[in-house]
Amino acid sequence: MTTTDPHVDEPTAEELRALDELYAAFEAAHMTPLWTQIGGLMPTAPRPDSVPMLWRWSTLLPLAERAGALVPVGRGGERRAIALANPGLPGTAYATPTLWAAIQYLGPREEAPSHRHVQTAFRFVVEGEGVWTNVDGGDGRVDAIAMRRGDLLLTPGMHWHEHQNTTDHPMAWIDGLDIPLVRTLDAGFFELGPEELATRETPALSRNERLWAHPGLTPVGAPPPASRLASPLMAYRWEHTDRALAAQLALEDEGHPGVVEPGHAAVRFTNPATAGDCLSTMRCEMHRLRPGTATASVRTAGSAVWQVFSGSGRVSVGAEGWDVGTGDLFCVPSWAALRVETDGGLDAFRFSDDPVFEALGLARKETP
Amino acid sequence: MTTTDPHVDEPTAEELRALDELYAAFEAAHMTPLWTQIGGLMPTAPRPDSVPMLWRWSTLLPLAERAGALVPVGRGGERRAIALANPGLPGTAYATPTLWAAIQYLGPREEAPSHRHVQTAFRFVVEGEGVWTNVDGGDGRVDAIAMRRGDLLLTPGMHWHEHQNTTDHPMAWIDGLDIPLVRTLDAGFFELGPEELATRETPALSRNERLWAHPGLTPVGAPPPASRLASPLMAYRWEHTDRALAAQLALEDEGHPGVVEPGHAAVRFTNPATAGDCLSTMRCEMHRLRPGTATASVRTAGSAVWQVFSGSGRVSVGAEGWDVGTGDLFCVPSWAALRVETDGGLDAFRFSDDPVFEALGLARKETP
Amino acid sequence: MTTTDPHVDEPTAEELRALDELYAAFEAAHMTPLWTQIGGLMPTAPRPDSVPMLWRWSTLLPLAERAGALVPVGRGGERRAIALANPGLPGTAYATPTLWAAIQYLGPREEAPSHRHVQTAFRFVVEGEGVWTNVDGGDGRVDAIAMRRGDLLLTPGMHWHEHQNTTDHPMAWIDGLDIPLVRTLDAGFFELGPEELATRETPALSRNERLWAHPGLTPVGAPPPASRLASPLMAYRWEHTDRALAAQLALEDEGHPGVVEPGHAAVRFTNPATAGDCLSTMRCEMHRLRPGTATASVRTAGSAVWQVFSGSGRVSVGAEGWDVGTGDLFCVPSWAALRVETDGGLDAFRFSDDPVFEALGLARKETP
């Protein structure tokens, strides 16, 4: 503290020795003074350890394929998923302090066995098809959900789930989970299910979609969701997402509101039983930038991961900047300014910890 | 009170005179004793004045057509709407103590001028098309909404609205409002808008649908609704309703849950910004009975009005019963047992005051 | 409708006959046109049938005493309660379209037997003591609640309750219930309990108070309330109310916020488990005006009943005005402007249907 006030007299040698003794006593007593740490503990604005980072699809996919050749899928490892590891969080496999993001790869006819966990999860498909994710419908009945390009598939917390590739070609997609948050909070529980798949059905539409994917329509007799935080709709199809984004830009062309900002359309994936976020701890959105669009620079308390779904553009996150194309993933640490621009147009998927920040009264946003 | 206890001695003539004086004094003081009224005021179960009642479409439509020939539409009368008047509520135009239901008729090229009111309203179309309802989007911008067979169109409270028939043929539909409830509560405000239509556009899809009628997708940049109780989605199309009902029955065929009871599918029209009822004071639902189905007999605290949308069947409400077909309307007073059966299948639209009962903690239901 | 548009040609005799036939056909078909009724059904602002009205305590109490001498209390009549009957609502016993208010009178050693009902109820004590209201704690256990001057005692919906006078003197108080609302909605259920009192205990503090009447403190192990709408605290003591009102005026004296308007303090009685209104359908408040205060004139959608608790003043409601003193009751119909002024200071209890209006999105207030 004396260092912070130059008007105080220099401490004497005796005082310095007394201070040394005091700090040693603190350490022996498992105590740490605030005054030597406050800047790190309570910065004037978020000072994340995680850094802006880009992972290119052209790097990820070949490595996933290589893992497909060398590493079996099965009980114990559970999933052939390779996570984005933020260099600012060394020793972890975290994209940000709250978000885990990975490429998952399933070879021809491969299966990943059933398990369930407190961690909420989604899959987003940037290319390919042929895998079904079988998810507990919340009522103990397994629901087989097809995975196709552009689709978002949910696995709410503690819902059993397993994957099967029904084709002769491999498939890769991204997984998003709140693993870091749950790990930090010491909140996780995990259970193994049977080795055998619960179903080998491959319906085009899952039962949850057939009941819940109708706009503004609630099925009166549907089994109640497992909880307010578990969306009964677990598949959001590209066909609907694409149509909703196109409509926003068409409305803009006609002079009507609907877009986030000029040239920038966005939809949020929501739980139709509550209208809240589709997952309790992660927000999922799809953004579309019209050709020739640049977003405003925005910074947000909380972190996010983006994946380019189609098109290309230039992204800046804090002091970093990259040219990006289909499949590329990047993370946005808390309070880092984000700006996206595109010549030819760009669609991008975003997920973030916004629901956590909003639930705890921590949300904050500004356009610098 | 003496009448309720036979063991008490008969009152003397003097006592009777004193009682007479007391009751006269009550009356002069604008007071009424509970003990003479309690049975009527606080019955052991609801004892509605309104009665079960059927109105046949074959009666309503010709009378509406006749009114079309004789009575102009315009400022003052506002709408050529003829309400269902429950015989148990004489002197009123109420279908039930809370619900107003009417057939509205608009001749070729006719218009109904703009107004707004606290009362929430919907239109449901049992036949025909060609009319557009222009509704304030909640942000002061007018949104032209096409009306077609099977569609439900909303006018949340205090949203400006007007109608125009763009064709050379007439069109009729039903209006539902909470007029009786708002009148009883003395809660109503009403304002006239301009004589001239705000727009003559006739888009196939309204702007509110283009933004909000995508399953599980919330438009991030859409203008916020006027209030939590005002649905930003104001048109629910038959195409979606039909598909949702068909899916429930198909799931039943496959042995999965989803229907209300065997052979009985139902969807509720909901506000996609809250997942609550589409209107603050009225619940709207579409029901489908498979051929050969009979519902359980159910009674509910609160009242409802039904309209057969297609098919035919037999309905019993309390002690009444009718054969019903397309367009026929009937009301279900509070706590009257309702049962519907059909040989050939039947679709029916239902609206009720359930949201009021639920908000006030008054909801109750039983299968006798 | 022709009457509303002077520019339309006068109808011919034939047209008039055709119209007569149409209206006769409407009547035969149990139909009522909107255009002849719209002014009454949907006025531009609330046009209540109920009228501003004053009932003087000096009238009510002697009549209640007289009833005490002539009319027994017991099964059937249930309570010796005499209701305020609004002259604008003839044939009813309603103070307003939603609120029932009565003076209840219990003679020395008298008892009123147990019953329960959907209708929510409270007692407010303007003078006297010695009666205990035994109320179901929501967990089936009876809780004896002392009634003393200035106290507010609740009976949430479907809670068993009974009264006993343990003294040799009579006691009178006011009862408030939502009888008219529940009757209009056909929502009421009523059950008789045993003839014999469930308890004859006379504790100074009820168990619900001992658990719940601590500021900002929730009892972790208390039985959960019967529902979100049933307050677990059922007695609000004058000592606390008085202290809270005094504090607001003292803060005003010191230049700090807290009062509603200059010289006007007010507290609302709330459910400590939700912070919402103490009853699901009625708001209860106590107001204090400092000597020399006049409130602003305010009108509110929804109706209220007030009772002067102490002091005196002058009240105007719409076009009416009265000098009022302790015990006097008056009603405020919807949208009638209310103004209260006092020379010597005045405390008044208010109850209203505000929770209904807020739950249904109907609340509105203005200072003309």
Added chain:
Amino acid sequence: MTTTDPHVDEPTAEELRALDELYAAFEAAHMTPLWTQIGGLMPTAPRPDSVPMLWRWSTLLPLAERAGALVPVGRGGERRAIALANPGLPGTAYATPTLWAAIQYLGPREEAPSHRHVQTAFRFVVEGEGVWTNVDGGDGRVDAIAMRRGDLLLTPGMHWHEHQNTTDHPMAWIDGLDIPLVRTLDAGFFELGPEELATRETPALSRNERLWAHPGLTPVGAPPPASRLASPLMAYRWEHTDRALAAQLALEDEGHPGVVEPGHAAVRFTNPATAGDCLSTMRCEMHRLRPGTATASVRTAGSAVWQVFSGSGRVSVGAEGWDVGTGDLFCVPSWAALRVETDGGLDAFRFSDDPVFEALGLARKETP
């Protein structure tokens, strides 16, 4: 993964080399496979790094006094607070992954200058008095709050606050903040206020108490709280807490419900404007064990810190156990079983991250 399945053939040297290359490629690409980490990332039940730990008041207080002699309070260090550092979280000053707990010490006539921060905070006083905490009332007006033995004082997020010791003796108390949680989430903002105290008033009761500390009474005209998550009541006095706990044990003596378990009373400090937790991210409770009581062993997802307020007993947390007395603090890591027993009776203050777990759907509890 091969290690998890003994039935797979041993890899060849070539396969091992290929795997080595793959893992090196992962590392170069900032990627981490799930299958090598899943046990640590997603354990079957919480496996906290933090450990059960006891800090004795007899150690803390002398060190705080020594710091009082050697380290000035003032701008930069901000507060003479010395935090409990969990040995399982080396390099941090965290009691648990979400909670920061410290002893704060203010010498005679000392002051700690104004600042504000996103982190929510409270003070709890185990002994002494004479310090006032001046807190922003949420409306920009400073409210001086006395600190006395047994009191809980709040500083909701972003409320300016400062301390002054008005006496000639020192005072120490504990501070609780959500610093670790906010730091992990990168959610923190911090601002310095003026050097000079905003007020030197020393009222016995703060203004927030005078408005809000009345049981079941909401001040109608009080300024609205800064947010739903900011309690307008910021001081909970020992007098009320003690009375509430005593009432629960008295009710138990009389055979009525109210205690958490036999001999164990508890109150939760709640926001009177919402009935939710008093702070957005921390739950605060006071527990009282009757002499001769032992609690059930309970484990909870989420962590907590306890301070013995009076009496003595024996505590076991997971595999650890200690005899404890007044002022002693201990932490309970997530899912560690907690059991407390006492011969002579014991009062203890508890704070935890339960509100975070409940908001995010992560709460879980069991009695092993």
